[in-house]
Amino acid sequence: MRDLPVITFCSTACALLFAGCAGNSTPGAEAVSDGSFDSVKTVLERQCVHCHGSARLAGMPALSNTRELATLIGTDRWIVPGSPEHSRLYQVATLSDYNPGAMPPTGHAISPKDLATLRVWIEKGAPLPAQETTLTPRGTAPRSR
Numbered sequence: 001m002r003d004l005p006v007i008t009f010c011s012t013a014c015a016l017l018f019a020g021c022a023g024n025s026t027p028g029a030e031a032v033s034d035g036s037f038d039s040v041k042t043v044l045e046r047q048c049v050h051c052h053g054s055a056r057l058a059g060m061p062a063l064s065n066t067r068e069l070a071t072l073i074g075t076d077r078w079i080v081p082g083s084p085e086h087s088r089l090y091q092v093a094t095l096s097d098y099n100p101g102a103m104p105p106t107g108h109a110i111s112p113k114d115l116a117t118l119r120v121w122i123e124k125g126a127p128l129p130a131q132e133t134t135l136t137p138r139g140t141a142p143r144s145r
């Protein structure tokens, strides 16, 4: 996996910034994220699975079921358990629109609450359900550039 310390720093800083802006009715996005797989599944199904499903390009990690997700989790993989800042899957979601690698490709489509959900799940070790589960796109695909 590529190691991008500058981007890592930036994503951490941006994530903190975003989290700070989250509180309108809730006191901070983290309070509402339990980091459960169900909450993460909803985020991925709304923001990612439209493109990262079965008809994806080479080099795009597969997110359409928990068996594929499991292959992305581990040290030096896309999702590093316990370490969102080293997880490429989390990093790309925190990048701004100005960065061509931002995911979803618009950059702004993912909310601070959804980001916090992803982060807490990874911090908790990225647990998956014992039973294989399919992820199905929800709603319209996030805008592409």
Ligand code: HEC
Pocket (backbone or CB within 6 Å): 044, 047, 048, 049, 050, 051, 052, 057, 059, 060, 061, 078, 088, 089, 090, 092, 093, 100, 101, 103, 104, 105, 110, 141, 142, 143, 144
């Ligand atoms: C509109 C389609 C689309 C959506 C939605 C989307 N992606 Fe992607 N993703 C792509 C494409 C195309 C690539 C491969 C080209 C590239 O790297 O830009 C990619 C590549 C990636 C990569 C590897 C690229 C790298 O720079 O390491 C990761 C990780 C990733 N996506 C995560 C996500 C996550 C997480 C979400 C949801 C928050 C998401 N993507 C949503 C289209 C999408």
